[in-house]
Structure formats: C-alpha cells, structure tokens
Amino acid sequence: MSLEWRLAWRNVWRNPRRTGLTIAATVFAVVLVVFFVAMAAGLHEKMIEDAVRLQSGHVAVAGAGYFENRTLEQYVVVDPAVEAAFDGAEGVRAWAPRVLGFGLLSKETDARGVAVLGVDPEREPEVTTLAERVQRGAFVSNDTPRGIVLASRLADNLGAEVGDVLFLYSQAWTLESAFDLFTVVGVMKIPDVNMDRSFAVISLADARDFFVYGDRASEVAVLASDAEAAPLVAAGLRSTLEGAEPVDVRTWDRLMPELVQFIFLDDAAMYMLLVILVVVVGFGILNTILMAVLERTRELGVLLALGLRPMAVFRVVYVESLALAGVGLLLGLVLAIPLVLWFEGHPVALTGEMAAATELFGMEPVMTWKLKPLNPIGSTITILGVAALAAFYPAVKAARGRPVDALRSL
Amino acid sequence: MAILEARGVHKVYETRGVETTAVNGVDLALEPGEFTVLYGPSGCGKTTLLNLLGALDEPTRGTVHLLGRDLGQLSSAALAQLRLHELGFIFQAYNLIPVLTARENVEFVMELQGVPAGDRKARSDAILAEVGLAEMADKRPLEMSGGQQQRVAVARAIVGRPAVVLADEPTANLDSHTASALLDLMLQLNRESGVTFLFSTHDPMVIEKARRRVRLLDGRIEADEREA
Numbered sequence: 001m002s003l004e005w006r007l008a009w010r011n012v013w014r015n016p017r018r019t020g021l022t023i024a025a026t027v028f029a030v031v032l033v034v035f036f037v038a039m040a041a042g043l044h045e046k047m048i049e050d051a052v053r054l055q056s057g058h059v060a061v062a063g064a065g066y067f068e069n070r071t072l073e074q075y076v077v078v079d080p081a082v083e084a085a086f087d088g089a090e091g092v093r094a095w096a097p098r099v100l101g102f103g104l105l106s107k108e109t110d111a112r113g114v115a116v117l118g119v120d121p122e123r124e125p126e127v128t129t130l131a132e133r134v135q136r137g138a139f140v141s142n143d144t145p146r147g148i149v150l151a152s153r154l155a156d157n158l159g160a161e162v163g164d165v166l167f168l169y170s171q172a173w174t175l176e177s178a179f180d181l182f183t184v185v186g187v188m189k190i191p192d193v194n195m196d197r198s199f200a201v202i203s204l205a206d207a208r209d210f211f212v213y214g215d216r217a218s219e220v221a222v223l224a225s226d227a228e229a230a231p232l233v234a235a236g237l238r239s240t241l242e243g244a245e246p247v248d249v250r251t252w253d254r255l256m257p258e259l260v261q262f263i264f265l266d267d268a269a270m271y272m273l274l275v276i277l278v279v280v281v282g283f284g285i286l287n288t289i290l291m292a293v294l295e296r297t298r299e300l301g302v303l304l305a306l307g308l309r310p311m312a313v314f315r316v317v318y319v320e321s322l323a324l325a326g327v328g329l330l331l332g333l334v335l336a337i338p339l340v341l342w343f344e345g346h347p348v349a350l351t352g353e354m355a356a357a358t359e360l361f362g363m364e365p366v367m368t369w370k371l372k373p374l375n376p377i378g379s380t381i382t383i384l385g386v387a388a389l390a391a392f393y394p395a396v397k398a399a400r401g402r403p404v405d406a407l408r409s410l
Numbered sequence: 411m412a413i414l415e416a417r418g419v420h421k422v423y424e425t426r427g428v429e430t431t432a433v434n435g436v437d438l439a440l441e442p443g444e445f446t447v448l449y450g451p452s453g454c455g456k457t458t459l460l461n462l463l464g465a466l467d468e469p470t471r472g473t474v475h476l477l478g479r480d481l482g483q484l485s486s487a488a489l490a491q492l493r494l495h496e497l498g499f500i501f502q503a504y505n506l507i508p509v510l511t512a513r514e515n516v517e518f519v520m521e522l523q524g525v526p527a528g529d530r531k532a533r534s535d536a537i538l539a540e541v542g543l544a545e546m547a548d549k550r551p552l553e554m555s556g557g558q559q560q561r562v563a564v565a566r567a568i569v570g571r572p573a574v575v576l577a578d579e580p581t582a583n584l585d586s587h588t589a590s591a592l593l594d595l596m597l598q599l600n601r602e603s604g605v606t607f608l609f610s611t612h613d614p615m616v617i618e619k620a621r622r623r624v625r626l627l628d629g630r631i632e633a634d635e636r637e638a
Contacts, residue, residue: 003521010509302505305466306566307494307522309487404467 004312008319011292012327019324022288026328027335029281030379033274034336037375040270042344042368044263048227048252050363053129054191056255057096057221058230061237064246066219067255072101072173075216076247085240091224091233094126097217099207103170103178105200107158114154114200116168118207127223130188130201137162137186140203147185147206151199155187162186172212180210191359227252278386286390289321293394297401304403314399321391322384329383333376343369412439412475413606414463414574419472421458421629432458433469434629440574440608445600447609449617450626456610457578459626463608464497464576465489477573494522498567498605500577504559506551512538512562513547519570537565541595557588564592568599574606581613593619 012019052058060067066074076082078097086095099118104111121141125131131139140147148168150160160166164184172178182202190196208214224233230251238249253260293300300313308316348367350358355365421433433455440446448456461467462474465481474481476496481489493499498519506515516534525533538544541561551559560580567575577596581589593616600607609616617623625633 003518006514007507007509014509298503298505299507302501302507304490305464305493305499306519307490309490311487402467404461 004316005319008316008323011296011316011320012323015292018288018291022284022324023328023331025284026281026325026383027332029277030329030332030383031336031339032277033379033382034333034371034375035340035369036270036274037379038340038344038369038371039367040267041372041375042347042370044266045227045370046366046368047259047263047363050129051256051259052223052227052252053127055128055130055221056252057127058224058227058252059222059234059237059249060219060255061222061241061247061249062219064248067248067250070100070218072099072211072213072218075173075213075218076220076241077215077245078217078220079215082241085237086220086222089222089233089236089240091229091236092222093225094123094223095220096120096123096127097204097220098124099204099211099213099216100218101170101207101211103168105154105158106167106169107160107164110158112154112157112198114168114198115195116148116170116207117199117201118204118211119201120204127221133188133190134186135189137184139186139188140201140206141185142203142205144183144185145203145206146180146182147203148182149186149188149201150184151190151196152187153193153196154198154200155184157197160184168210170211172210173216174212176212178210178212182206191363278382281383282386282390285321285325285387286393288324289317289391289394290397292320293317293398300398300401301403301405304401310399313401314395317395317398318388318391321387321395325383325387329380332383333379336379337371337376340369340371340375344371411478413442413477414608415439415475416459416463416469417473417475419459419462419469419474421455421462421467422470431629433462435472436626436629436631438463438624438631438634440606442573442606443600443604444622445597445607445620446622446624447611447617447620448624448626449611450632452612454626455629456626458629460576460578460608460610463574464499465493494519495570496573498570498572498575500560500563500567500575500580502579502582504551504556504563504583506559506562506566508551511548511550512543512554512558512565515551515562516565516569519566523570533569534565537569538562540599541565555588557584557592560584560588560592561595564596564599568603568605571603572605574608577607577609579611579613580609581611581616586615589613590615 061076063074063076086092097120101116103114103116105114119130119140121139134149135152140149148166162184165181166184167179168182169179190199222233222237224230234249234251241247303313304310350365350367358365416436416438419433419436420431423430423432436459448459450456462469465476468482476492484492507518510518513534516537517530520530520533538547541564543558543561546554546558581592584592596607597619599605609620611617621637623635624631
C-alpha cells in the first residue's frame with residue numbers, strides 16, 4: 001500500500017465513532033437509494049407491462065395515419081407474406097392483428113356508440129390480457145360466430161346480459177351500411193372508465209366480414225420480450241415491412257405518452273428526495289473530513305515540513321474521503337443488493353383500498369422490485385462523486401497550509 | 411563555504427496594523443559539521459530564525475541560502491524537495507505522525523525520497539538500534555514515552571542523510587536525564603556522520619555542550635562564540 005493510501009486509511013479510523021457514524025449514514029443512504037430506485041424500476045416496468053398487456057402491445061404496426069385518425073381508411077394488409085415477416089421478426093414474442101371500427105349498438109330501444117375491436121381469439125390472448133378481463137360468460141371465439149363481448153359499463157347501460165342479442169350498425173370499409181345481430185357471449189371489466197362505457201370485442205373474422213375488410217387489419221399489436229426491447233423490434237419491423245405500403249410502426253412510449261409522462265414525474269419526485277438524501281450524506285462526509293483536517297492542522301504542517309508536497313497532502317485528504325465513502329458504499333451495496341433481489345423474487349401483494357386503487361388503473365395489485373445494473377453503478381458513481389465534491393474544500397485547505405502556520409497552530 | 415547562510419534577514423509580523431519585528435537583520439553562516447545553539451530569552455526570535463533557515467517561512471527582507479541556493483527563488487514544490495533531501499527537523503513537541511509506527515515514522519522521509527523498501531528497512535532498523543529503540547520499532551507514538559518519541563524524531567531527522575538538522579528546543583519537554591542522553595546521542599551522530607546541527611534552546615546543558623553558541627536578543631545576534 002502506498003504511503004498516501006496508508007496514511008489516509010489509518011486516518012479514517014483515528015476517530016472510530018465519528019467514522020462509524022458517517023459510514024452508517026452512507027450505508028443508510030445507499031440502501032435507501034438502491035431500494036427505492038429498484039422499487040420505482042419495478043413499479044414502472046409493471047405499469048408498462050400491464051399497460052401494454054391491456055391493449056396496445058409493446059409495438060403497434062398500422063397504416064400511415066391510423067394513429068391520428070383511427071378510421072378504416074388506414075390499414076395494413078396482413079397477407080401470408082406479412083404474417084411470415086411478423087413470425088420471423090427478431091425479438092417478437094407474439095403478435096395479433098386487429099380491426100377497429102365504430103358503430104351504434106342497440107338493444108330494443110336503447111342504443112350506444114361503441115368502439116368495436118375485432119381480435120383473433122387465438123392470437124390476442126398471447127399479446128394482451130383482454131380475454132382475462134372477462135367477468136361473466138366467455139371471450140370471443142371462432143366457434144361462436146357473431147358473438148360479442150361487452151365492457152361492463154356498456155352492458156349495464158344497455159341492460160344487456162350474456163345471451164342477449166344486440167343490433168350493431170356501422171359503415172363498412174366499402175362505405176356501404178353495415179348491420180347485423182350479435183349475441184352477447186361475455187362481459188368484461190376495463191379499468192379505463194371511458195373505455196368501459198363504450199367498448200366491445202368481436203372476433204377478427206366477424207369484424208373483417210362485418211366491415212368488408214378482406215385481409216386487412218387496422219393495426220397489428222406486437223409483444224416484445226420486454227419494454228426495453230421495443231425500439232429494436234420496431235426498427236426491425238419497420239425495415240422488413242417497408243416498401244409494400246406505407247406503415248407506421250410505433251413503440252409503447254409513443255402509443256401511451258401519458259404513461260411516459262407519469263413515469264417521468266414519478267421518477268422526478270423520487271430523484272428529488274434521493275438528491276436531498278445524498279446531499280445530506282455529502283455534508284456528513286464534508287463535516288467528517290473538515291473536522292479531521294482542522295484537528296490535524298499541526299500534523300499536516302509536519303508532513304509539509306518533512307517534504308511531502310502540497311499535492312500529496314491534497315491526495316491524502318482526498319483518499320480519506322473516498323475511503324470513507326467507499327466503505328459506506330460497499331457495506332451499503334452488500335446490504336441493499338440481496339435485499340432488493342429478495343424483494344424481486346417476493347413481490348408484495350397489495351390489499352384493501354390500495355389494491356382496489358391499483359386495479360382501477362388496470363394494474364395487478366402487487367409491488368415489484370427490479371434491480372437493473374445501472375442502479376448500483378449509478379449509486380456508486382453518485383456517492384463517490386459526492387464524496388469527491390465534499391472532500392475538495394478540506395483537501396485544498398490542507399494542501400494550501402504553510403508548514404510554519406500549521407506548526408504554530410497549537 | 412557555508413552550508414546554510416542568512417544574509418540581512420528580517421522577519422516582521424503584522425497583527426491588526428501593529429508591526430512586530432521578530433528577526434532584525436541577522437547574518438549567520440553555518441559551516442559543515444558544526445554543532446551550534448541559538449539561545450536567548452523567550453521571544454528573542456530563535457524559533458522564527460530557525461523556521462526561516464529551515465525553509466518553513468519566508469523572510470520579510472534578506473536572503474537565506476542553503477547549499478548555495480537562494481530559498482526565496484524556489485517554488486513551494488522545490489522547497490518541499492529541498493526540505494526532504496537536505497534538511498532534518500526535530501520539534502519541541504516531537505511531532506511524530508501518530509498513525510504510523512516508530513519504524514514507519516523513520517521510513518517516512520526515505521519513502522518520500524524514493525529509497526527502495528529493502529534499504530529503508532535496513533536503514534530504519536539500524537538507526538532505531540542506534541537511538542536505542544530497536545524493540546520499540548512497531549510501537550505507535552502514543553505507546554511511547556516523551557523521551558522515546560523524541561529519539562524517534564531524531565532518528566527520523568537524520569535517516570534521510572540531510573545536510574543540516576534543525577532542532578527547535580528538542581529537550582524542552584524532557585527530564586534532565588533523558589535530555590542529557592538525547593543530547594549525547596546527537597553529539598555522537600554529529601561526530602560520526604558529520605551532520606550539521608543547529609539548535610534553538612533555553613537549556614543550559616545544551617548550551618554548554620555546543621561547540622558554537624549564538625546568543626539572540628530582540629531579533630539580533632548579540633554574541634557568536636566558537637570553541638577553540
């Protein structure tokens with residue numbers, strides 16, 4: 001160990017109580033930072049996952065202009081070649097074509113405006129959780145033609161129940177009137193209240209037949225391995241599907257900008273608290289090192305008198321600060337990482353009002369943690385950075401001292 | 411040729427607009443191998459002059475030359491190098507580094523000088539044996555008596571083979587027996603290694619044993635006597 005390191009390391013332990021308190025504060029801060037950053041990462045990942053599984057998918061492919069207009073005029077043709085492209089695309093876990101149309105759904109004398117989504121009964125459950133949201137009856141299937149699943153508030157408003165026959169009226173892609181009778185096969189709960197009032201699902205085959213849509217689809221929802229893989233999957237699909245007809249490929253963050261904003265605000269609030277915590281730790285380190293320097297004015301003067309260069313004195317004080325923060329950081333990570341990994345494997349189930357509120361937003365009522373490599377790396381850089389910043393003033397003060405002043409100080 | 415020389419050195423301190431002259435036009439030249447004491451009443455400027463000669467402080471006027479180099483012309487880094495290689499210090503309060511053992515304190519200067527680890531160990535063991543502290547090598551300063559600490563300080567001052575050792579009241583905190591033994595040790599080192607010693611002291615025993623005695627009064631040299 002070099003002379004500077006040896007001096008610094010031993011000086012750190014000269015006042016074990018003060019050092020212990022500073023280290024304890026650093027450990028506490030590191031554990032909190034790692035824990036809360038992992039909690040936010042888990043929460044946000046779960047929110048994204050639940051949101052994409054609710055309907056959009058990680059990536060959506062549609063005809064140009066569809067996301068702005070959402071009419072039957074914008075479409076993608078899902079022929080065998082396109083199907084093969086989706087099947088062969090890298091990072092695609094599942095995909096499901098959909099047809100979205102709007103119409104009037106009536107029962108006896110009551111009628112409501114509805115968004116009718118045509119889904120592939122086999123592919124859709126692989127991409128979204130729509131089928132799992134059925135509370136009564138069943139999801140649409142290819143075995144029951146002209147079956148319709150209603151969102152719960154829509155069913156209530158129409159006074160419709162499973163087995164009732166409803167009349168759907170709309171306009172086909174060919175601009176002709178489209179109308180037919182559909183039998184309610186199920187009622188599902190949609191977390192979004194507005195959507196729950198005006199949403200219904202039929203099978204893709206029925207939708208294509210009803211809207212005279214051929215092999216077209218309004219959009220194709222794609223499930224990637226995870227949200228972070230979405231940009232890569234989108235880029236791959238964009239280059240594969242380019243050429244035939246103009247398509248618009250969007251990732252979840254562009255499909256749900258309000259979710260991105262929520263995550264941003266949530267992160268901002270959390271990081272503000274963590275910054276305050278880290279600043280407090282920084283002042284703790286500054287206090288410890290400054291006190292150590294002031295207490296050792298004479299000793300530092302002796303070091304200078306004996307021939308230690310001012311820059312070396314600066315380094316000794318700096319190394320002390322980094323050693324102090326380093327020990328706290330190491331102990332903090334040793335505690336925090338297993339703790340977070342344990343919680344990652346043991347999500348906490350929410351109960352009561354908390355669970356109800358979570359479910360209202362379409363999320364599973366569980367708290368999850370996610371330890372991303374950037375979390376401990378970022379914490380390490382932050383704490384060491386704060387220690388480096390905190391040590392600067394005491395180190396400069398120590399290095400600028402004249403040996404004669406230091407020797408005269410006691 | 412003088413090894414260390416002060417020419418017309420003044421040191422004036424200013425406190426709240428009041429000027430105090432601590433050293434007032436001192437001319438002093440030390441020849442190689444001399445064993446010299448600066449003595450005089452408290453406040454006569456002994457420690458200030460020692461600090462100026464030891465490149466720890468800068469004169470207000472005048473020059474200090476060490477081995478022919480004008481200290482006033484050197485940067486703080488160059489002065490640090492000069493102190494490291496050419497000067498040894500012994501302080502009244504010992505001023506050992508408390509987190510280092512006796513051996514590490516002695517090796518400290520050599521480590522800064524870049525002496526290889528093996529040589530450092532051999533030289534520090536030898537010098538600690540010479541000052542009678544071989545068995546205390548692994549003790550830290552707080553585990554040693556004042557006399558033992560000052561002997562480690564002497565070992566630290568001379569182990570780097572400096573041209574001059576400056577000692578500021580080295581026996582002030584020691585009992586007479588320990589002080590006498592320490593002084594004998596330094597005389598022996600002076601005789602055997604030829605290191606030049608300059609002391610500031612009140613101690614009559616030290617004054618008596620020195621071969622050159624410089625009396626300071628009010629910042630001026632009042633008398634400068636050499637033994638025949």
